[in-house]
Amino acid sequence: MVNDTTRLLGLDGLVVDRVELDAAGVPVVVLSTGCEQARCCPDCGQEAVRVKAWVTTRPRDLPVAGRTVRLRWRKRRWHCPTDSCPRVSFTEQVGQVPARARLTGRLRAAAGAAVADGGRTVVQSARDHGLSWPVVAAAFTAHAAAVLPAEPDPVEVLGIDETRRGRPKWEFDPVTQAWQTSVDRWHVGMCDLTGGQGLLGQVEGRTAQTVIDWLTARSQDWRDQVRYVAIDMCTIFKSAITTALPHAILVVDHFHVVQLAHQALNDVRRRITVQHRGRRGRAGDLEWDLRNRLTRSARRLRAERVDKLCDDLTTLPAKISTPILAAWNAKEDLLDLLALARTHPNRETITRHLHRFYTRCADSGQPELTRLARTIETWWPQILAFLHTGITNAGSEGTNRVIKTVARNAYGFRNPENQRLRTRAATTRKSRGHLNPA
Ligand SMILES: [Zn+2]
Known part of the structure; x- marks a missing residue:
């Protein structure tokens, strides 16, 4: 009874009678009902015997073997056999094609999954599936609600x-x-x-x-x-x-602490330039030319480059070089302290490094460094926890990058609720197994 074309199409409850080509060469799949359940009333469940009319429905479907096909299902409208049933008549329906549906369930699901799991924008998914934006947006919401966990698993x-x-x-x-x-x-x-x-x-x-x-x-x-x-x-x-x-x-974590140290160093440099040159820094001012090298970690520079940096700075007048060098040293002291993370440092080592940093800030007399030292003091318990655990917030920062990419691709969101759902679907793709080709 079930022919090859029916198996190929794979719509449960529907049988392919024949496939014709229309004038434009598009395959038209003529379908009939192949499921006894379809003639049972959806309200009372009784099997109908009297046909009221024949109707043809043309639900849109996914392409078959890469070709767009037109489905044409000729089905019956039945009289409900139960006298007291409020539904006087009903049309046949199957799982993929509910009554009055203009799309098959699998087309709708594919359009939603392309957004939630495939990382496509709603507009692009709509283009790819030949649907409108609101239809795909609704399909995405339904898909996301089904696949996103309602409650998170335990987190350490x-x-x-x-x-x-x-x-x-x-x-x-x-x-x-x-x-x-x-x-x-x-x-x-x-x-x-x-x-x-x-x-x-x-x-x-x-x-x-x-x-x-x-x-x-x-x-x-x-x-x-x-x-x-x-x-x-x-x-x-x-x-x-x-x-x-x-x-x-x-x-x-160290990322934000280092950022603060760089900010303090740059603030000192800018203030000193304005104080002693009476204007903002510009190309030709040595401290301005060195600005990027100053905020690079000395550990990542070759020794001769570090020596050259210090030599270059000392060629400046002392009133400019001394404060900048003090700020640079304070920054390097802080980096040395943070580099103790994940090395199982003992308390004595940590205290020695911290003390050296505080002394450097205090001795310099620069207000920016005093403020930096105060901030470090305020957050010391949390920074110490980083030195012991090595935990960083890099995962959150990476997530932020995805959040921004999603927002840019969508050219911004009007609806914050939609944005949160889209963001959540995009950032959980890895854990839901959609980034793994296997
Ligand atoms: Zn009924």
Whole structure:
């Protein structure tokens, strides 16, 4: 009874009667019903015997062997046999082609999966499948809801980071005579840093309360299993974690500390240039020419390059070179301290390095270095946790890159809820097995 063409098409409950070519050479697949269940009333379940009419439905389907095909299913409309049934008549339906459906289920699913698992944009998936944007967007939402886990699995190391959503808007305030951001939207993302689950969720707004709300929405058991939380030097996240995960150890990684040190060094350089040259730095000023080499780690330069850097600096007048050299040395001291991470340093070694850094900052008398030392002091417990554990928030930063790529490809999102769902689908592709060709 089942012929080869029916098997090839693979639509359960439908039988291929014949395949014709229309005037343009497009295959037209003529289908009939091949399933007894199709004549049972969807409301009362009774098998119908009286045909009311014949109807033809033309659902759109995926290409067959790379060719677009037109389906034409001639089916019956039945009278319901039960007198009391509210459904007086009904048309036949099968799993892939429900009543009134204009697309097969598998076409809709493929369009949604192309976005959620294939990383395509909604527009591109719509083009590829010959559908409209709203249809694909709805298919994506349905697919994502089905494949994304409702609750995250246990996490040992949690990463928290923020991403700007869209562009900030600036407005001039006539009272304070200053430009202020009137719209500045943020998403805060929670990431599994060691378990490979990717992005666990995002919340809107960069406040401690939104983070606390997300964490307290998880089960107590889940929260108890979080041992470490990696953050950047942001007091909002610190206070949120102290409230919602009081047992977890906070870690601040070297990336943000080094960034601060470079900032302090650049601030000193700029201020000194303005003070002694009366203008901003420019090509021809030695300290300006050396600016990129100054912020490179001396460990990554060859010894003779480091010597040359120091020699070059000393050719400048002392009032310029001394503060810059002091800032450079302080930065290098801090790098040496951070390099102790993952080497199982003992307490004495750490204290020696830290003391050397603090002394250098204090002796220099530069306000930027004093501020840097204060910040390090404030965050010392979290930095020390990094030296002992070596945990970094790089996973969150990598996730942010994907988030931004998704937003750029979509030319921005109007709807933050859609954006979070798209972001979550994109960042969990690896854990859901879609980046592995096997
Ligand atoms: Zn019925």
